[in-house]
Amino acid sequence: MRRSPRNILRHELIGLRARVAESRNPCQVGIEGVIVDETMKTIVIETPRGRKRVFKEEVKLVLWLPDGTRLLVDGRELRGRPEDRLKKRVRGW
Amino acid sequence: MKSVRELRDLAWQRIKILLRLADNTIRSDEALARRYVELAFRIAAKARLRLPRSLKRRYCRRCKVPLVPGLTARVRIKGGEDGRLIVTCLRCGYVRRYPLRKRST
Numbered sequence: 001m002r003r004s005p006r007n008i009l010r011h012e013l014i015g016l017r018a019r020v021a022e023s024r025n026p027c028q029v030g031i032e033g034v035i036v037d038e039t040m041k042t043i044v045i046e047t048p049r050g051r052k053r054v055f056k057e058e059v060k061l062v063l064w065l066p067d068g069t070r071l072l073v074d075g076r077e078l079r080g081r082p083e084d085r086l087k088k089r090v091r092g093w
Numbered sequence: 094m095k096s097v098r099e100l101r102d103l104a105w106q107r108i109k110i111l112l113r114l115a116d117n118t119i120r121s122d123e124a125l126a127r128r129y130v131e132l133a134f135r136i137a138a139k140a141r142l143r144l145p146r147s148l149k150r151r152y153c154r155r156c157k158v159p160l161v162p163g164l165t166a167r168v169r170i171k172g173g174e175d176g177r178l179i180v181t182c183l184r185c186g187y188v189r190r191y192p193l194r195k196r197s198t
Binding site: 001002003007010011012014015036037082083084086087 | 099100102103104106107110111114125128129132135136138139140
């Protein structure tokens with residue numbers, strides 16, 4: 001099962017290119033780079049200006065999947081430790 | 094509820110991605126490489142998926158650093174009647190000994 005829009009909420013985010021599209025913190029909008037780490041509540045993006053940590057709760061992200069598709073994800077959908085996102089959460093969206 | 098098979102397939106994909114990243118970052122950022130191995134192992138545990146021996150032995154059991162001979166690991170072969178392959182993690186000092194000969198029956 002490759003990373004696709006269908007399973008991205010349960011798949012690996014590390015290694016994907018991402019851009020902060022919206023944020024409660026206006027300074028964070030536009031942060032762009034490769035996701036290098038993920039915790040329960042945050043995502044770390046590697047940018048030319050260093051590693052930036054953003055709260056999942058506060059942002060909407062544009063993700064570039066390896067197959068070239070681009071999608072907008074609400075960070076709130078990504079809550080949970082990376083290894084916990086693996087499971088369940090069918091919830092229609 | 095997703096089937097166990099689908100779950101494991103998904104987990105396996107994530108593990109492969111993370112371990113590949115770990116191997117690629119070991120020379121530039123060891124802490125990050127460790128983090129990726131740690132995450133991969135946690136995902137394996139969550140999905141109750143056993144890693145093949147080849148992968149299990151590539152990373153330090155204690156500190157999760159990718160074991161690269163000459164960089165993070167020392168590999169020694171002790172011959173003789175009960176020969177051993179001895180892998181020492183140069184980061185945390187953990188020593189792992191693997192028997193070289195199958196037990197004769």
